[in-house]
Amino acid sequence: MSDRPALRLRGASIGYGDVAIVRGVDLTVHRGETVAVLGSNGSGKTTLARGLLGLATVLDGEVEVLGAPVGRLRERGRIGYVPQRHTVSGAVPATVREVVGVGRLARLGLFRRLRPADRTAVADAVAAVGLGDRMNDPVASLSGGQQRRVLVARALAAEPELLIMDEPTAGVDAANQDALAAVLAGVTASGTTLVVVTHETAPLAGVLSRAVVVDHGRIGYDGPLAGSELPVGGGHHHPGEPGRPPAPGYRLDQPRVTPEGGR
Amino acid sequence: MEVLEFGFMQRALLASLMVGLVAPAVGVFLVQRRLSLLGDGLGHVALTGVAVGVLTSTAPVGAALVAAVLGAVLIELVRARGRTSGDVALAVLFYGGIAGGVVLLSLAPRGRATNLEAYLFGAITTTSAADLAVFAVITVLVLGVVWLLGQRLYAVSDDEEYARAVGLPVLALNVVLAALVASTVVLSMRVVGLLLISALMIVPSAIAQQVGRSFRQTLYLACAIGLVVSVAGTTTSYYAGTPSGGTIVLLAIALFLLVTAGVALREATARRRHRRRAEVHAAHPHEHGEGCGHPAVPHGDHVDYDHDGHLHAPHRTGAGVHYDEHGEHVAPPARQGSRP
Ligand SMILES: Nc1ncnc2c1ncn2[C@@H]1O[C@H](COP(=O)(O)OP(=O)(O)O)[C@@H](O)[C@H]1O
Ligand SMILES: [Mg+2]
Ligand SMILES: [Zn+2]
Numbered sequence: 001m002s003d004r005p006a007l008r009l010r011g012a013s014i015g016y017g018d019v020a021i022v023r024g025v026d027l028t029v030h031r032g033e034t035v036a037v038l039g040s041n042g043s044g045k046t047t048l049a050r051g052l053l054g055l056a057t058v059l060d061g062e063v064e065v066l067g068a069p070v071g072r073l074r075e076r077g078r079i080g081y082v083p084q085r086h087t088v089s090g091a092v093p094a095t096v097r098e099v100v101g102v103g104r105l106a107r108l109g110l111f112r113r114l115r116p117a118d119r120t121a122v123a124d125a126v127a128a129v130g131l132g133d134r135m136n137d138p139v140a141s142l143s144g145g146q147q148r149r150v151l152v153a154r155a156l157a158a159e160p161e162l163l164i165m166d167e168p169t170a171g172v173d174a175a176n177q178d179a180l181a182a183v184l185a186g187v188t189a190s191g192t193t194l195v196v197v198t199h200e201t202a203p204l205a206g207v208l209s210r211a212v213v214v215d216h217g218r219i220g221y222d223g224p225l226a227g228s229e230l231p232v233g234g235g236h237h238h239p240g241e242p243g244r245p246p247a248p249g250y251r252l253d254q255p256r257v258t259p260e261g262g263r
Numbered sequence: 264m265e266v267l268e269f270g271f272m273q274r275a276l277l278a279s280l281m282v283g284l285v286a287p288a289v290g291v292f293l294v295q296r297r298l299s300l301l302g303d304g305l306g307h308v309a310l311t312g313v314a315v316g317v318l319t320s321t322a323p324v325g326a327a328l329v330a331a332v333l334g335a336v337l338i339e340l341v342r343a344r345g346r347t348s349g350d351v352a353l354a355v356l357f358y359g360g361i362a363g364g365v366v367l368l369s370l371a372p373r374g375r376a377t378n379l380e381a382y383l384f385g386a387i388t389t390t391s392a393a394d395l396a397v398f399a400v401i402t403v404l405v406l407g408v409v410w411l412l413g414q415r416l417y418a419v420s421d422d423e424e425y426a427r428a429v430g431l432p433v434l435a436l437n438v439v440l441a442a443l444v445a446s447t448v449v450l451s452m453r454v455v456g457l458l459l460i461s462a463l464m465i466v467p468s469a470i471a472q473q474v475g476r477s478f479r480q481t482l483y484l485a486c487a488i489g490l491v492v493s494v495a496g497t498t499t500s501y502y503a504g505t506p507s508g509g510t511i512v513l514l515a516i517a518l519f520l521l522v523t524a525g526v527a528l529r530e531a532t533a534r535r536r537h538r539r540r541a542e543v544h545a546a547h548p549h550e551h552g553e554g555c556g557h558p559a560v561p562h563g564d565h566v567d568y569d570h571d572g573h574l575h576a577p578h579r580t581g582a583g584v585h586y587d588e589h590g591e592h593v594a595p596p597a598r599q600g601s602r603p
């Protein structure tokens with residue numbers, strides 16, 4: 001089955017209720033490809049990503065993920081997902097370790113508990129996003145950007161074949177964006193397919209090779225990332241906010257990043 | 264102890280022990296899921312079950328269990344389908360439950376135990392040996408399921424959407440949790456009554472979450488708190504001649520207020536100490552940075568500046584930057600203390 005593309009959408013319309021937000025999308029992403037999904041606010045990027053995860057409704061056409069129709073995909077544990085939501089929100093305190101541990105659960109079936117190997121994967125994922133020394137801290141005590149990195153670690157801990165990230169760099173400072181790029185480089189080197197919904201391609205430019213620009217729910221551009229800055233779809237495409245926030249007056253120390261990343 | 268001399272009090276204390284342990288173990292997940300009032304609603308539904316039990320001369324506890332579990336499953340199915348209409352459907356189910364219970368109980372022939380108040384507010388001294396056996400089974404079952412599925416229940420309660428995306432059986436887990444709540448409701452019926460059950464599920468968790476650092480810790484702490492207030496409340500009610508349910512809940516709320524005040528006080532003290540620490544830097548007013556002349560020392564996720572033997576850390580707030588004294592930890596610590 002692994003010769004089947006990681007993603008195949010044919011005439012896919014995706015939306016909520018019976019309202020299609022993304023319409024008539026044809027898209028094939030092969031194993032190991034690294035794709036940026038670009039587009040202005042409200043163009044339907046998040047809806048597209050959620051459709052791939054079975055969180056938004058496929059209203060028309062076909063959506064195949066890892067070789068199976070999205071509704072019938074059995075081994076979802078092979079998917080990693082970073083939602084657009086910025087922060088972790090539970091009412092009861094939970095540590096970084098506990099939140100990231102959830103990333104391993106889906107691989108373990110219904111009853112098995114985390115084994116030593118799973119704990120190692122969790123620790124590696126947390127270290128990869130530079131929060132190794134915050135493992136046992138309540139997530140609520142972290143800053144917004146750090147919480148964002150916790151959600152990235154949760155996806156990495158799954159050691160996913162397909163990693164879908166919705167704006168993983170939003171609210172993360174420059175140093176940690178660079179660190180994330182290094183982690184993702186390690187993950188993709190081992191063959192993981194990467195789909196990153198993003199406003200700003202600059203931080204992850206070294207990792208992403210292909211760009212898909214969503215424009216009013218349709219694909220307006222699909223090609224090399226370098227060409228995506230060209231005006232497309234009638235010239236009103238604005239791919240992202242200008243650059244990063246200015247570097248602060250002091251440098252954050254770089255988190256420990258192993259070449260293997262979260263593996 | 265005088266309380267223990269009577270058989271009915273022994274049974275009462277045993278029942279309150281089980282309730283105190285089980286109710287928070289389930290309640291923590293409800294709080295996490297922001298569904299605190301589910302227990303309250305299922306208490307309403309259980310009343311119809313009680314009434315059916317009384318009318319048909321079957322055990323009210325068993326009938327209540329069936330009604331509450333059915334109600335719980337129904338609620339989850341409604342929640343999984345609809346959005347706004349689900350909210351209304353829940354209200355209809357809940358109020359239908361209590362209305363049905365009241366009306367059915369009024370139809371019971373004379374001579375049957377139709378003491379509505381006993382079911383609504385608890386009548387712990389009426390706990391029979393047969394009730395105790397049912398309660399023990401429920402206790403073992405609920406704690407067993409929480410032990411077995413706790414991590415999954417946490418995952419679904421914490422981030423349902425993520426759980427669904429990675430293929431955890433979200434609906435099944437939600438139904439399991441609702442069934443646990445229903446079982447707990449029935450278990451609590453004699454001790455705190457159907458109207459106050461929710462309090463014993465929620466308040467211990469509300470206390471524990473102010474102190475706990477991890478979900479696991481909060482869960483254990485909530486169970487310990489539940490156990491203590493439940494047994495202490497039952498004992499108090501015996502001596503003071505007050506109803507056990509109300510006494511237990513008042514005790515829990517008193518503890519909640521005490522802990523909330525304590526935590527607020529501790530935070531105020533920490534803020535004051537933090538302000539004092541920050542003032543050390545005010546004596547040398549410049550912004551530390553690359554090449555400011557002070558050696559930079561990496562420290563966790565930030566950099567401290569070595570300043571005459573003190574480590575000063577920039578701390579950016581809405582009001583600008585000030586410097587915290589981080590001198591007390593030379594090696595990277597497990598946790599940072601000065602983050603307000
Ligand atoms: N849960 C939802 N239900 C209905 N409409 C939604 C929902 N989420 C998003 N939308 C609508 O879908 C459109 C695209 O949103 P989204 O996919 O989040 O865009 P993007 O991620 O590109 O900013 C918006 O018009 C938004 O209002
Ligand atoms: Mg979006
Ligand atoms: Zn200083």
Ligand SMILES: [Zn+2]
Binds near residue numbers: 549550555557568
């Ligand atoms: Zn300086």
Ligand SMILES: [Zn+2]
Binds near residue numbers: 537541578586
């Ligand atoms: Zn400070």
Ligand SMILES: [Zn+2]
Binds near residue numbers: 565566574
């Ligand atoms: Zn420091």
